[in-house]
Amino acid sequence: xxxxxxxxxxxxxxxxxxxxxxxxxxxxxxxxxxxxxxxxxxxxxxxxxxxxxxxxxxxxxxxxxxxxxxxxxxxxxxxxxxxxxxxxxxxxxxxxxxxxxxxxxxxxxxxxxxxxxxxxxxxxxxxxxxxxxxx
Amino acid sequence: xxxxxxxxxxxxxxxxxxxxxxxxxxxxxxxxxxxxxxxxxxxxxxxxxxxxxxxxxxxxxxxxxxxxxxxxxxxxxxxxxxxxxxxxxxxxxxxxxxxxxxxxxxxxxxxxxxxxxxxxxxxxxxxxxxxxxxxxxxxxxxxxxxxxxxxxxxxxxxxxxxxxxxxxxxxxxxxxxxxxxxxxxxxxxxxxxxxxxxxxxxxxxxxxxxxxxxxx
Numbered sequence: 001x002x003x004x005x006x007x008x009x010x011x012x013x014x015x016x017x018x019x020x021x022x023x024x025x026x027x028x029x030x031x032x033x034x035x036x037x038x039x040x041x042x043x044x045x046x047x048x049x050x051x052x053x054x055x056x057x058x059x060x061x062x063x064x065x066x067x068x069x070x071x072x073x074x075x076x077x078x079x080x081x082x083x084x085x086x087x088x089x090x091x092x093x094x095x096x097x098x099x100x101x102x103x104x105x106x107x108x109x110x111x112x113x114x115x116x117x118x119x120x121x122x123x124x125x126x127x128x129x130x131x132x133x134x135x
Numbered sequence: 136x137x138x139x140x141x142x143x144x145x146x147x148x149x150x151x152x153x154x155x156x157x158x159x160x161x162x163x164x165x166x167x168x169x170x171x172x173x174x175x176x177x178x179x180x181x182x183x184x185x186x187x188x189x190x191x192x193x194x195x196x197x198x199x200x201x202x203x204x205x206x207x208x209x210x211x212x213x214x215x216x217x218x219x220x221x222x223x224x225x226x227x228x229x230x231x232x233x234x235x236x237x238x239x240x241x242x243x244x245x246x247x248x249x250x251x252x253x254x255x256x257x258x259x260x261x262x263x264x265x266x267x268x269x270x271x272x273x274x275x276x277x278x279x280x281x282x283x284x285x286x287x288x289x290x291x292x293x294x295x296x297x298x299x300x301x302x303x304x305x306x307x308x309x310x311x312x313x314x315x316x317x318x319x320x321x322x323x324x325x326x327x328x329x330x331x332x333x334x335x336x337x338x339x340x341x342x343x344x345x346x347x348x349x350x351x
Contacts, residue, residue: 041256041272079338080252081278081330113254113276113340120272120320120342121257 017133024129026065030058032118032125033067036110039128040121043111045077052077053110080112136350137271138312142343143253145309146275147235150251155228155296156181163226165193165218169202169210170226176206177226185247185281185289187231190215192224200246201289212245231293242280244333247289250278260349267349272317275301275341283333294324294337301341309345317342 031037034056036044045053055069075081118125158180164171170190182188182204188211189198195218199211209226218224232248234240242248258271277297281290303318316322325338 037257039257041254041258075325075328079278079325079328079336080276081325081328081336081338113252113274116276116340116342117254117256117274120274120317123319124257124259124272127259 020133021126021129022065023060024133025126026058026060026067028125028129029065029118029122030056030067032121033114036114037118037121037125039124040118042114042117042121044109044114046110046112077112078115137258137269137345137347139253139255139273141309142271142273142307142312142314142345143236143275145307145312145314146253146341146343147251149300149305149307150233150277151230153230153296153300155186155293157227158225160192160223160225162220162222163193163224164220165190165195165215167214167217169199169208169215171208171220173207173220177204177209178206181292182209182226182228183288183292184286185245186228186292187246188226188228190224190226192221193218242334245282245285247279247281247293249293250280250336252276252278256343261346265349268346269349271345273343273345275343277339277341278330278336279339280330280334280336283329283335287327287335290327290335290337294339297339297341298322298324301339307343312345312347314343314345317344 028037032040032042034045034053036042045056047053052069052071052074055071055074057068059066158172158175158177161175162172182201184201184204186201187198188201188209190196194216197213199213199215201209202212203210232242232246234248234250236251236253254274254276256272256274258269261268261270279290279293279297281287301316301322303316303321305316307314320342322339322341327335327337330336
C-alpha cells in the first residue's frame with residue numbers, strides 16, 4: 001500500500017461513479033422520452049404500431065450520449081401539430097353537409113411534447129439518478 | 136400547494152397583454168379599404184399580411200385582418216368608415232383568437248390564431264420538512280397557426296412576440312406562487328411546419344419554474 005496506489009484507487013472509484021451517473025442519466029432521459037416519466041411529467045411516445053416508440057435509439061458514447069429517431073413524423077407527434085385544430089375538438093366542415101371530422105391520436109398511452117418536457121425536467125432526472133445511486 | 140389551475144390562469148392573463156406590433160399613438164387616416172399614414176412606416180412598425188389589427192381613435196373600432204401592407208398603406212379584409220387624417224390614433228396587433236385547451240374552436244379561414252396547451256411537468260421539494268418549499272417545472276405551449284401557402288412573416292412575428300413577451304425571468308402573477316419564465320431552459324420556437332388542412336404553425340414552448348410552500 002502506498003499513497004500513490006490509494007490515489008489511483010480513489011480516481012478509479014470516482015471514474016466508475018461518474019460513468020454510472022452518466023449512463024444512468026442517459027438511460028433515464030431515453031426512458032422519459034420513449035415511455036414517459038413521473039419525474040419529468042413526460043408522457044412518452046404514443047403507440048399505434050410501436051414503430052415510432054421503437055425508433056428512438058440511445059447511443060452512449062465515451063463522452064456524449066445521443067437519443068434520436070429517424071422517423072419523419074416524430075416532430076409532428078412531438079409538437080402536436082397533426083391535430084392543429086385541437087385534437088379534442090371538431091374540425092371545421094369542408095363544405096355544408098359534411099359530418100364533423102376529428103383528428104386525434106388513437107393511442108391510449110403516451111402523448112405529445114415528451115422531448116421538451118424531458119429537457120425541461122432534466123435536472124429533476126439527474127437528481128433522481130443520483131438518489132438512486134446513493135450519491 | 137401547487138395549483139395548476141392558478142398557474143394556467145396566470146399564463147393566460149400574461150398572454151392577454153401580448154402586443155405583436157403597433158403604430159403607437161400617431162396621425163393616421165382610415166379609408167374605405169384600410170388605413171393610410173403620411174409619415175413613418177407600417178412595415179418598420181412590424182405589420183404583416185394576415186395579422187389581426189385593432190384600431191383605436193377611429194370611427195370604426197372593430198378588428199380587421201391585413202390583406203396587404205406597404206410603408207404608408209394597409210388594406211384590410213373588412214370595409215372601414217372613412218376618417219380624415221387625425222392625431223391620437225393607433226393600430227395595434229395583439230393576441231389573436233385562441234383555441235383554449237379543451238374548448239371547441241372553429242378557426243376563421245385566412246386568419247392567424249393560436250392554440251394553447253399546459254403541461255404540468257415534474258416537481259420536487261426544494262427544502263426539507265413538512266412545510267417544505269415545493270417546485271414544479273411546467274411548460275406553457277402555444278401554437279401560432281397561420282394559413283398555408285401565404286407569406287409566413289406574420290406567423291414568425293407572432294412567435295417572436297411570444298418569445299419577447301415570455302422572456303426568461305419574466306414573472307407571472309399567480310396568487311400564492313412564485314412563477315417565472317425559466318432562464319436555464321429558455322423559451323424556444325419550432326420550425327414552421329404544416330399541420331394539414333391548409334394551415335401551418337410554429338410551436339412556442341415556454342418553460343416555467345413555480346415555487347410555493349407546502350400547505351398540507
